[in-house]
Amino acid sequence: MTLFEKAPAKINLSLDVLDKRNDGYHNVEMIMTTIDLADRIELRPLEKDRVKVALESRYVPSDERNLAYRAAALFKKEYNIKKGVHIQVEKCIPVAAGLGGGSTDAAAVLRGLNKMWKMDIPIDELSDLGAELGSDVPFCVHGQTAIARGKGEVIERLNPPPPCWVVLAKPNIGVSTRTIFQRVKPGKLPHPDTAELLTALKNGDFNRMCSHLGNSLEDITFSVHPEVERIKEKMRQAGAEGVLMSGSGPTVYGLVQHESKAQRIYNSMQGFCHEVYLVRLLG
Numbered sequence: 001m002t003l004f005e006k007a008p009a010k011i012n013l014s015l016d017v018l019d020k021r022n023d024g025y026h027n028v029e030m031i032m033t034t035i036d037l038a039d040r041i042e043l044r045p046l047e048k049d050r051v052k053v054a055l056e057s058r059y060v061p062s063d064e065r066n067l068a069y070r071a072a073a074l075f076k077k078e079y080n081i082k083k084g085v086h087i088q089v090e091k092c093i094p095v096a097a098g099l100g101g102g103s104t105d106a107a108a109v110l111r112g113l114n115k116m117w118k119m120d121i122p123i124d125e126l127s128d129l130g131a132e133l134g135s136d137v138p139f140c141v142h143g144q145t146a147i148a149r150g151k152g153e154v155i156e157r158l159n160p161p162p163p164c165w166v167v168l169a170k171p172n173i174g175v176s177t178r179t180i181f182q183r184v185k186p187g188k189l190p191h192p193d194t195a196e197l198l199t200a201l202k203n204g205d206f207n208r209m210c211s212h213l214g215n216s217l218e219d220i221t222f223s224v225h226p227e228v229e230r231i232k233e234k235m236r237q238a239g240a241e242g243v244l245m246s247g248s249g250p251t252v253y254g255l256v257q258h259e260s261k262a263q264r265i266y267n268s269m270q271g272f273c274h275e276v277y278l279v280r281l282l283g
């Protein structure tokens with residue numbers, strides 16, 4: 001039996017860096033939601049007890065460094081499974097973009113193997129397992145809309161944002177999350193007003209949500225890659241109602257309520273930026 005699992009990208013509606021931990025990571029508080037831009041994961045049982053990943057990408061290895069591979073290997077080890085799986089990854093999410101591409105592939109593999117091998121593992125347990133692979137994997141295991149705390153592994157579900165369009169604009173660079181976090185100086189960061197954003201989501205208030213988007217890492221990424229700040233300005237000038245850099249960047253997104261306006265902004269960003277997408281929030 002071949003099984004397909006959709007692996008949607010995420011955007012950060014907020015990302016607050018609270019402090020540095022003894023393990024070198026940072027405590028964060030971030031509200032994330034999924035968007036309709038997705039990789040496609042195909043899982044096929046193998047006779048032999050092995051994990052094989054196939055994907056066509058110039059940027060992502062298909063060996064044991066791939067997060068999809070690592071997810072399958074971890075799942076097998078944790079539950080002592082002596083079966084094999086072939087994983088085909090169709091990459092549509094740009095790589096090292098702040099959209100959680102690798103994390104969502106790993107999460108989709110965990111969910112998919114749980115079904116394929118009829119394990120019935122509860123979602124919270126899968127999420128805890130995912131935390132061993134990366135800070136964004138627990139959110140991606142849950143999907144939808146949630147606030148993540150700790151280093152990303154403490155997940156609390158939230159109401160989905162009001163429906164809207166998302167214009168994504170990515171310059172022709174990849175950003176290393178690690179490099180951006182290394183430049184963090186706690187105490188010198190801006191902080192989003194997470195409480196206001198939570199209220200906006202609770203009330204389904206689109207305008208209030210747009211005016212309280214915020215990301216502590218933006219200024220650091222802007223200082224390393226000034227073109228990201230220019231894209232943000234351009235997205236705002238083009239008329240997007242809420243604009244923010246996602247994750248550690250470099251993708252900038254604009255939220256827009258009406259389709260015709262979103263299409264106009266998409267067209268104007270295309271003349272300005274390497275990769276542009278027009279998608280819906282999945283929430």
Ligand SMILES: C[C@@](CO)(OP(=O)(O)O)[C@H](O)COP(=O)(O)OP(=O)(O)OC[C@H]1O[C@@H](n2ccc(N)nc2=O)[C@H](O)[C@@H]1O
Nearest residue numbers: 024025026098099100134135136151177178181247248249
């Ligand atoms: C910043 C965020 C926000 O969504 O997104 P991206 O820009 O990667 O999408 C994530 O939390 C990223 O999650 P993920 O990409 O899984 O990161 P990890 O592999 O766990 O960590 C990469 C590196 O970032 C730093 N890191 C990450 C998370 C965190 N809470 N504190 C950190 O200091 C650490 O130096 C770590 O070595």
Ligand SMILES: Nc1ncnc2c1ncn2[C@@H]1O[C@H](COP(=O)(O)OP(=O)(O)O)[C@@H](O)[C@H]1O
Nearest residue numbers: 060066067095096097098099100101102103105
């Ligand atoms: N399945 C995968 N898809 C994307 N990137 C992967 C995958 N497996 C490993 N990686 C590696 O993870 C790193 C971060 O990529 P990605 O997850 O797309 O970025 P981000 O965390 O900014 O969203 C890249 O260096 C990439 O080579």
